[in-house]
Amino acid sequence: MRYxxxxxxxxESMPVYPGTEKPLLEKLEIDGYRETLFHMFSHTGTHMDAPYHVFRDGRKLEDYSIEEFTGKAAVIDIPRGTRTIEPDMLTPAEGFGFILLRTGWGEKWGRDEYFSGFxxxxxxxxxxxxGLGxxxxxxxxxxxDEVGMNELPVHRILLGSGMLIIENLACLEMLPAxxxxxxxxxxxxxxxxxSVRAFASY
Structure with missing residues (x-):
């Protein structure tokens, strides 16, 4: 098994959603032991959105069972240069618990162009x-959604179905299908x- x-x-220097404060990791040493005081937004780095993110009566992450955070995933390649992902690009999604969209955009992590055009x-x-469950x-x-799209229409459709959204995934290029x-x-x-610790195994 490979993980x-x-x-x-x-x-503290990582990319964050435009307009969001970067995380602050205050290092403390007290009576000979070390702790870190975290000050950061809940959607920092590789993170998960719950329906409650956009719906006042939506499910919160603590309402999900542990089994809902894991499952079989299809890794779907989105052709380079794509701006809009259409349904015919997503047919491998059927029959899986999760889908991971491999767009190649993660290669821009840490650069200004990461925030637009994805x-x-x-x-x-x-x-x-x-509709796939x-x-x-x-x-x-x-x-x-596009940065600056305040209505978050894609979020609302996906989260409205009860599914989770995981953003800023890394290293998808290392995964099989x-x-x-x-x-x-x-x-x-x-x-x-x-924020989450996300991983894949095969």
């Missing part, structure tokens, strides 16, 4: 996926989202 870490390391689902594609969908880019996928958030109250 691949799909998680970006949280650092592929996004058309509304028809989002509706198609919402998926546990979740993962992206190797900053968001399921089918893997076992896991993304584990912290368990905290009223959780709209959370």
């Amino acid at each position: 691949i870490d799909l998680t970006h390391t949280i650092t 592929p996004v689902l058309s509304l028809k594609a989002a509706e198609y996926l919402a 998926l546990k979740g969908i993962g992206f190797d880019c900053i968001s399921a 089918e893997v076992d996928f896991t993304a584990l958030p912290l368990k905290y109250t009223d959780s709209d989202g959370c």
Whole structure:
């Protein structure tokens, strides 16, 4: 069995969604032991969105069972240069718990161009996926919607179906077409989202 870490390391200099404060990791040494005081937004780095992120009455992460954070995943290649992902690009998604969209955009992590021009689902594609009974969908880019799209229409369709969204995945280029996928958030109250440790095995 081979395990691949799909998680970006949280650092104070890491890329964050435009307008969001970067994380602060305050190193403390008290009576001979060390701790770190974290100050960061719940959607920092490789993270998971819950329906509560956009719906006041949506499910929160603490409402999900542990089994809903893991399952078989199809890794779907999106052709380079694609701006809008259409349903016919997503047919391998049927029969899986998760899909991971490998767009190649993760190669731009750490550069300004990471934040614009990445592929996004058309509304028809989002509706198609919402009807498949998926546990979740993962992206190797900053968001399921274009940056600055305040209405978050793709988020609303996907999260409205009950599925989870995992954004800023790393190292998807190392995966075969089918893997076992896991993304584990912290368990905290009223959780709209959370940074995760995501990994795949095959």
